[in-house]
Each structure stands twice: as structure tokens, then as C-alpha cells.
């Protein structure tokens with residue numbers, strides 16, 4: 380969460396003293412001495428709180444406030460008002476400022492107001508997280524799969540859920556790792572407590588440790604108050620360490636300690652805190668390789684991999700495809716008020732022969748698009764024909780070489796046209812054919828009509 384404060388006031392001595400107090404409080408402050416610089420700062424950066432003097436050269440505080448409300452309405456704005464500008468301060472509150480303080484400013488008052496607003500932002504964030512968790516609740520029936528591989532996975536989930544053992548879920552992108560983690564949580568004794576997910580690859584190394592374990596006020600420049608880490612937030616529940624393979628070595632050491640001793644030490648503290656939660660990690664990396672390359676600690680791997688669940692890629696469990704298709708058609712029928720009953724035989728053959736590099740997530744997207752485009756109860760080739768993917772179909776009609784080549788040619792030209800936004804000159808260049816040849820192909824292969832058909836449904840050719 381951003382916690383930077385913008386302080387805009389043209390009175391240099393006051394501004395410097397005020398900024399010093401804020402920094403001493405552990406806050407990170409950007410000072411500006413006029414309205415123009417304030418406008419510049421808010422366009423470039425996000426601030427948690429902006430403190431604006433009403434009278435400033437360049438642009439006055441009201442103008443800056445209006446701009447903040449337009450581009451970053453989540454910012455908490457406190458106006459500084461002097462004798463003669465109180466009415467303007469009231470006006471500012473109407474425009475979206477949260478509060479105002481009178482000059483001469485009493486430091487304690489303004490600090491209380493700033494802290495109150497920072498707390499407000501923190502609560503807002505927590506609230507958002509809780510809502511996301513609630514909307515994400517589900518039962519194990521959401522994991523679809525009849526293949527023996529998936530049946531084994533379901534059995535492992537049922538067995539491991541009631542325990543507190545650490546679980547490591549492996550599998551390529553889109554194979555359902557997070558879904559499995561949530562299933563373990565919701566079937567286990569942690570259900571009812573929080574499921575906290577953290578993507579280790581998305582947080583910069585410098586922040587990851589404090590995100591996970593928390594920090595004490597003043598332990599680094601922007602640590603202006605104590606902060607609980609995700610381990611503490613997930614107490615009694617589940618902490619899901621997603622993409623653990625990307626965790627920097629420095630953090631792995633601390634994680635190992637936490638896993639071994641079931642204790643964490645916040646950054647800047649010496650007092651360990653006991654933690655009682657379930658740990659689940661996931662990775663799409665081959666950790667054996669990472670260990671060999673000294674990018675992942677072997678001891679941490681063994682600690683996490685008490686129970687290992689591997690999700691095979693979809694192309695290795697093709698018998699699940701018909702069930703998944705049915706599942707996703709049902710899902711999108713319900714969401715879109717459609718009445719698709721299934722896919723035509725040639726579409727099913729295509730879906731069975733495709734190699735699904737993006738696994739279930741990719742299939743979900745394909746079915747979602749097909750449900751949007753389908754005009755009758757059955758999803759046909761034309762509803763998914765232009766997936767923008769390299770289709771290797773073995774439908775009966777495509778066994779005929781000429782037809783297969785024609786289908787491929789059509790699809791390839793469409794992809795290139797899409798890439799160049801249907802700029803035919805550019806597309807012809809990329810295809811290395813003349814413009815008139817491209818026009819002829821568009822005509823022969825009936826490509827334009829496909830484009831029109833899709834655009835009339837509100838979406839460009841995918």
C-alpha cells in the first residue's frame with residue numbers, strides 16, 4: 380500500500396518544519412512549494428495523503444484538489460486554511476477533501492488527522508481483501524476431472540485437508556494450483572478462517588520480507604508504523620505462497636526459519652511471534668532444477684514438500700476435456716443467460732486434439748468466447764474457429780489436405796490481419812504477398828464476412 384504524503388505549502392519555514400516532523404514520524408514525504416509543482420507531483424505519483432495549502436502561487440489548493448479528485452480520487456486530502464480562507468476550506472470538503480486544519484497549525488492535531496486517514500486506507504484495503512475471500516468460497520465439486528490423475532489429486536486433497544501438514548502444489552500455468560489450494564483450505568479445519576494468498580513473484584525483493592513477516596515502526600524509511608505481516612494476517616487460516624519458485628534466496632532463509640520453528644520475527648524486531656496456520660505453496664517451476672542452479676534451498680523444498688500434489692498438464696488428461704467443456708458451458712450459460720447445450724462433434728474433436736499450452740485457464744477462455752458467439756444451442760466451428768491460436772485439428776473434413784491447408788491459410792491470414800489492426804497494407808507486407816493477392820484471399824476465404832459477423836456482436840475477431 381502506498382503511504383507517501385504530499386505536502387504542498389509556499390511558506391518555506393513552516394513547510395520544512397512540518398516535513399521534518401512527518402519524517403520523524405517515519406512517514407515518507409514529498410514537499411512542494413507551489414500549486415504547479417503539486418499538480419505535477421500528483422500526475423506522476425500516487426500519494427496516500429495530500430496536505431494542501433489553499434493559497435499557493437501557481438495553482439491554488441482548490442485547483443490541485445479538483446485534479447486529485449479527477450485522477451486519483453482514492454487520495455485522502457487535508458486542506459490547510461488561514462484566516463480568510465475558511466469558507467474555501469468548507470467548499471473543499473464539498474469537493475472531496477476529507478478534512479481541513481487552520482493555521483497556525485497544531486502539529487499534534489494534524490498528525491492525528493493524518494494517522495486517522497492512513498488507518499482508514501488500511502481498513503479499506505482489509506475490507507476489500509475480505510470481500511474477495513468471501514466471494515471466492517467454494518466446494519470441492521468445482522474441481523472437475525474424471526481422469527485417474529485428477530481422481531488421485533482429489534483423494535489427496537481429502538486426505539491432507541484435515542491435517543496441518545505443509546503442501547507443495549506443482550504444475551504448469553493454468554492447471555488449477557490455486558483452485559486446489561483453496562479446496563484444501565475449505566475442506567480443512569482452517570475453513571472459516573482466512574485464506575491469504577501471496578504471489579511471491581509479484582512483490583519486489585526489498586518488500587517481500589516485510590510483507591510476509593511484518594515490520595516494526597522505523598525499521599526502514601517508509602516504516603512509519605508497526606505493520607502486521609501476512610503470516611500474522613493468516614493466523615488460524617491458510618497462507619498460500621504462490622509462485623514460491625521465484626522467492627529470493629534472502630527471503631527463503633527467513634521462510635525456512637518460520638516453517639521450522641513455527642515462529643516469525645518482524646523486520647526490526649527481536650521478539651519472535653508464534654504462528655499457527657497451514658502453509659500451502661505452489662510453483663510452476665521445476666524446483667529440482669532450481670535447487671541444482673542454487674536458486675532454491677533444498678532444505679526449504681523438503682520442509683514444504685511434506686505432501687506434494689502434482690497437477691499434470693491438460694494434454695495429459697484428455698479424458699477430462701468433455702467434462703470441463705460441459706462445466707464451463709454451464710458456468711457461462713448461467714452468467715450470460717445463454718442456453719448452449721454442448722459443442723458439435725467436430726468442435727469436440729478439435730478441442731481433444733489441441734495441445735492446450737495454457738491448460739484449463741486457456742480452455743475456460745475459449746469456451747467463454749464460444750458461448751458469447753454461439754447463435755444456437757450448439758457451439759459450432761465458426762464460434763471458435765478464429766481463436767487466435769495454433770489449431771491442429773483432425774476433423775474429418777480437415778483430413779482432406781486441400782481443405783486443411785485452406786483452413787490454416789484462412790486462420791493465419793486472420794491472425795496477421797488482427798495483429799495489424801486490419802491494416803491491409805501492413806498485413807500484406809508481413810505476409811510477404813502483394814496487396815491485391817491479400818484482397819483476393821480475403822474474398823476467396825470469406826474472411827471479411829467473419830470479421831463483420833463478429834464485430835456486429837460487439838467484439839473484434841479474436
Ligand SMILES: Nc1ncnc2c1ncn2[C@@H]1O[C@H](COP(=O)(O)OP(=O)(O)OP(=O)(O)O)[C@@H](O)[C@H]1O
Pocket residue numbers: 521522523524550551552553554555556557558559663706739740743
Ligand atoms: N479441474 C478444474 N476444474 C474446473 N476448473 C478448473 C480446474 N482447474 C482449473 N480450473 C480453473 O482454471 C482457472 C485457472 O486455475 P488456477 O488459477 O487455479 O491455475 P494455476 O495453476 O494457479 O495457474 P497459474 O500458474 O497461471 O497461476 C481458474 O479459473 C480455475 O477455476
Ligand SMILES: [Mg+2]
Pocket residue numbers: 556557621
Ligand atoms: Mg495461480
